[in-house]
Amino acid sequence: MIAAAAGPGQQPTKSPGPVGADVLHRSVRDGGPGHPFALFALPTARIASLLVTLALLVVLGIGRAKVGHRLLVTTAQTAGIAAAAALAGVGTGKLIS
Numbered sequence: 001m002i003a004a005a006a007g008p009g010q011q012p013t014k015s016p017g018p019v020g021a022d023v024l025h026r027s028v029r030d031g032g033p034g035h036p037f038a039l040f041a042l043p044t045a046r047i048a049s050l051l052v053t054l055a056l057l058v059v060l061g062i063g064r065a066k067v068g069h070r071l072l073v074t075t076a077q078t079a080g081i082a083a084a085a086a087l088a089g090v091g092t093g094k095l096i097s
Contacts, residue, residue, distance in 0.1 A: 057082050 033056070036048035061075025068074065 053082075054079065 033049045033053045036045040036052065039045070040048055057079045058075055061078035062072065064070070064078060065072050065074045
């Protein structure tokens, strides 16, 4: 078990799970996949954003597997569902424009 230092009136964190969840939450909340667009040219930013999104989905899938006491196959399912949703969005955009 990992114990982190606690401030006044706070309980120490006894596992890395809550810490990891907080880091993941902040990376998504603060626009994690959007940051490459401020740092790189558009073609490079698209690839970097895709990689950041994929990394976040893998972490989400691993978390789902651990919480649900399942195999890590749920990681591939999570990424697959996101890819299908992205393709549906691109297809809808092509139909509308």
